[in-house]
Amino acid sequence: MSSRRTTSRSAVLVPVAVLAAVAGALASCASEVPGVAQPSSSIAAGVPSGKGLSALLLEPSDFPSQYQAIVLPPHAVSMAAPDLTGVPQDAVVDPSECAPPTQDYGPTGTVMAVGTDNASRSTITVELAKTDTPLDELEQQTANCGEMTVAASGAESTVATDIMPAPPIRADDTLALRRTVRSGSDGDKVTQSMLTLIAQVGDVRVSATFMSFGHATADTSALDDVFTKAVQKVRSG
Structure with missing residues (x-):
């Protein structure tokens, strides 16, 4: 795992679709936790087992008790995952080179699995994504982008992203990002904060993101607990 001392700023859009996806999934399944469709059986040799992504994802019971967790069904993943990068599908990014890489x-x-703390209106999201690019490329893009503006559905947001000290966990590589999202007019500004821990294990990228509105302090203890469990499950298969 490489050491990281570089600090930079880039930008993303308010990921409100995460909350919408959770609410929609809960409404559609009532008391039943929705499952995720089985992926293909082919996983690259770098992954500790031949299991598909859904088998490597944390269960809702793995989240801290205050976070009511569900596994998002595929249609909700396609809505929520892009917003965790700050760039909803079909958004316009300026500078354009700061747009996140294409993702399946x-x-x-x-x-994805999402835990919601209704008392604080915050979430912890675990995402497993297949990738054929090293984590260093994401770090370099973040370091080079500075601030960017994201426009989608008539709304515009500006987000600052800082590269934080990498989480000390056994993986091929790790990265940590802190994002502050500002959107809306001067009289009606919305501030959203995200802290994301990322690890690369073979061709699986594991991320855990704490997201909150306002200036609430991140629940780093719960985030670290979930991230550690998520990485260990991918590593052990």
Whole structure:
């Protein structure tokens, strides 16, 4: 795992679709936790087992008790995952080179589990994504982008992203990002904060993101607990 001392700023859009996806999934399944469709059986040799992504994802019971967790069904993943990068599908990014790389949001490419703390209106999201690029490329893009503006559905947001000290966990590589999202007019501004821990294990990228509105302090203890469990499950298969 490489050491990281570089600090930079880039930008993303308010990922409100995460909350919408969770609410929609809960409404559609009532008391039953929705499953994720089985992905293909082919996983690269770098992954500790031949299991598909859904088998490597944390169960809702793995989340801290205050976070009511569900596994998102595929249609909700395609809505929520892009917003965690700050760039909804079909958004316009300025500078354009700061747009996130293409990602497969289908069940063989991305799976997600989301825990919601209703008291603080915050979430912890675990995402597993197949990738054929090293984590260093994401770090370099973040370091080079500075601030960017994201426009989607008539709304515009500006987000600052700082590269934080990498989480000390056994993986091929790790990265941590802190994002502050600002959107809306001067009299009606919305601030959203995200802290994301990322690890690369073979061709699986594991990320855990704490997201909250306002200036609430991130629940780093719960985030670290979930991230550690998520990486260990991918590593052990």
